[in-house]
Amino acid sequence: MASPSPPTPPSAKRVKTNKDTPYNLIYWPGIPGRGEPIRLVLEEAGATYTDTAQMENGMFTVTAHIADDNTGDPSNPPALAPPILKHGGLVISQLSNILLYLGQRLHLAPRFGDGAGDxxxxxxxxxxxxxxxxxxxxxxxxxxxxxxxxxxxxxxxxxxxxxxxxxxxxxxxxxxxxxxxxxxxxxxxxxxxxxxxxxxxxxxxxxxxxxxxxxxxxxxxxxxxxxxxxxxxxxxxxxxxxxxxxxxxxxxxxxxxxxxxxxxxxxxxxx
Amino acid sequence: MASPSPPTPPSAKRVKTNKDTPYNLIYWPGIPGRGEPIRLVLEEAGATYTDTAQMENGMFTVTAHIADDNTGDPSNPPALAPPILKHGGLVISQLSNILLYLGQRLHLAPRFGDGAGDxxxxxxxxxxxxxxxxxxxxxxxxxxxxxxxxxxxxxxxxxxxxxxxxxxxxxxxxxxxxxxxxxxxxxxxxxxxxxxxxxxxxxxxxxxxxxxxxxxxxxxxxxxxxxxxxxxxxxxxxxxxxxxxxxxxxxxxxxxxxxxxxxxxxxxxxx
The missing domain is CATH 1.20.1050.10 (Glutathione S-transferase Yfyf (Class Pi); Chain A, domain 2)
Known part of the structure; x- marks a missing residue:
């Protein structure tokens, strides 16, 4: 069951600072690609985040996450492909899913669970x-x-x-x-x-x-x-x-x- | 802005009965297609629902919803394509989105908004x-x-x-x-x-x-x-x-x- 845990992006590369738990975006360096809507949402909200596109060994972080022997961790299944978002103990993939999550956290969508939740x-x-x-x-x-x-x-x-x-x-x-x-x-x-x-x-x-x-x-x-x-x-x-x-x-x-x-x-x- | 309102599926064709507001599935008759995961979820939950696949004029309901001059209603934008789910005043499309909604309503997923929401x-x-x-x-x-x-x-x-x-x-x-x-x-x-x-x-x-x-x-x-x-x-x-x-x-x-x-x-x- 055990598989090597992908490295955590170093905090030294945080793009901005505020008091929130930082978001870690894991995506192929070198292209905007499917990482870009996520970056734009994080930027619009002024959120603190790291981005493998801005890291020297970013590519290695991506490939470790999607390696054929990675079975995830005790709380999170592995991702098939990037983009991947790590936030506190949560690791999620699929672009629309990450946006759904950030929409709630960063108040860029109506909130689930109240009257306007639909x-x-x-x-x-x-x-x-x-x-x-x-x-x-x-x-x-x-x-x-x-x-x-x-x-x-x-x-x-x-x-x-x-x-x-x-x-x-x-x-x-x-x-x-x-x-x-x-x-x-x-x-x-x-x-x-x-x-x-x-x-x-x-x-x-x-x-x-x-x-x-x-x-x-x-x-x-x-x-x-x-x-x-x-x-x-x-x-x-x-x-x-x-x-x-x-x-x-x-x-x-x-x-x-x-x-x-x-x-x-x-x-x-x-x- | 106004466009003809697509017909509501007749209640006579409800597949099952219980006390919940019925779900109306709007999808091409004749194939399981992208309607099928939705049907299986509704069936597993024992939910009350109507299905255009089981209606004589089901095809007309589908095409009215995706007509080029349909701009939706005061609360809901139009759908590009079926499957479409109507539930009370809500009309939503995109298969994964409908499943996300039903997962919450029918208790087939962890609930948003409590500790296990992630x-x-x-x-x-x-x-x-x-x-x-x-x-x-x-x-x-x-x-x-x-x-x-x-x-x-x-x-x-x-x-x-x-x-x-x-x-x-x-x-x-x-x-x-x-x-x-x-x-x-x-x-x-x-x-x-x-x-x-x-x-x-x-x-x-x-x-x-x-x-x-x-x-x-x-x-x-x-x-x-x-x-x-x-x-x-x-x-x-x-x-x-x-x-x-x-x-x-x-x-x-x-x-x-x-x-x-x-x-x-x-x-x-x-x-």
């Missing part, structure tokens, strides 16, 4: 839908066959997939969020739910930012139609939030490269 | 991981390029995708859950977390059941290795739970056909 499920729904369509499906345009193969080994299939994505899937998801923002339940503009800023707004911002990097031509064309003005308004509003803005301008914001969002001009032109 | 995030993590690997990735073996194309239009790519799935992805996910079950946090056998039956066990059962239907040869070979005995033990234990067993033997359990889990012998043989 709103937490609506925020979770919106985050899951953004991640499905604008993160996972965007990733799959350059890896439609398998994550175990390189892009070059599936570039023909990627062209077909990207064509469908640009023509149908991307407008479908953008149209969905425009519709959410038009709906009464979104409340006052520019936010997705109940006129209140939540982590779902951050997720939609980050997803659209990644898609803009990967498919600048396709996103530019969608913007020109004017059919998604509320989505782009939300994007701009998140980007201008003071803590998010400061983070985006800092060295902690990693550049897009070979992660979820990749810019292959032939895929952007495929639509 | 366990709810662990159960959510396990369910999300099973759905990622054994539901979504299984679906993608027959639709690697786009859900907007038929299988026949992407059968070549499907062969390549299925080969990778059988050789690498399926054993990876099976190995992960075997590792979870070996770990201390799973507690006493046969359940995934804390020696206590939860909806994550139901999800893993249903996912493996679907994969067995789609890839009988591949699953048979994995079983023969003896490397996944805890996963198969959990599968058998869920299947033998009295309410689940009765449901599986009833007319309400729909047959696999052209949904997430499809049996194409050429894909099963591709590994």
């Amino acid at each position: 709103g937490a499920y609506i925020v979770n729904q919106l985050a899951l839908t953004a991640l499905d369509g604008l993160s996972d499906e965007t990733h799959d345009t350059h890896h439609p066959i398998s994550v175990g193969l390189t892009y070059e080994e599936q570039s023909e299939e990627s062209l077909r997939c990207a064509k469908e994505y640009v023509a149908n899937r991307l407008p479908k998801f953008m149209g969905y969020f425009e519709r959410v923002l038009k709906g009464e339940a979104s409340g006052e503009r520019p936010w997705l739910y109940n006129g209140t800023f939540s982590y779902a707004d951050i997720v939609l911002f980050q997803c659209l930012d990644g898609v803009k990097y990967a498919f600048p031509r396709a996103v530019g064309q969608l913007k020109k139609t004017g059919d998604y003005e509320r989505v782009f308004e939300l994007y701009d509003a998140v980007k201008q939030r003071p803590r998010i803005k400061a983070y985006l301008e800092s060295h902690r914001r990693q550049k897009y490269s070979m992660g979820i969002y990749r810019h292959y001009p032939e895929l952007d032109d495929a639509g | 366990g709810a995030y662990i159960v959510n993590q396990l369910a999300l991981t099973a759905l990622d690997g054994l539901s979504d990735e299984t679906h993608d073996t027959h639709h690697p390029i786009s859900v907007g194309l038929t299988y026949e239009e992407q059968s070549e790519e499907s062969l390549r995708c299925a080969k990778e799935y059988v050789a690498n992805r399926l054993p990876k996910f099976m190995g992960y859950f075997e590792r979870v079950l070996k770990g201390e946090a799973s507690g006493e056998r046969p359940w995934l977390y804390n020696g206590t039956f939860s909806y994550a066990d139901i999800v893993l059962f249903q996912c493996l059941d679907g994969v067995k239907y789609a890839f009988p040869r591949a699953v048979g070979q994995l079983k023969k290795t003896g490397d996944y005995e805890r996963v198969f033990e959990l599968y058998d234990a869920v299947k033998q739970r009295p309410r689940i067993k009765a449901y599986l033997e009833s007319h309400r359990r729909q047959k696999y056909s052209m949904g997430i889990y499809r049996h194409y012998p050429e894909l099963d043989d591709a590994g």
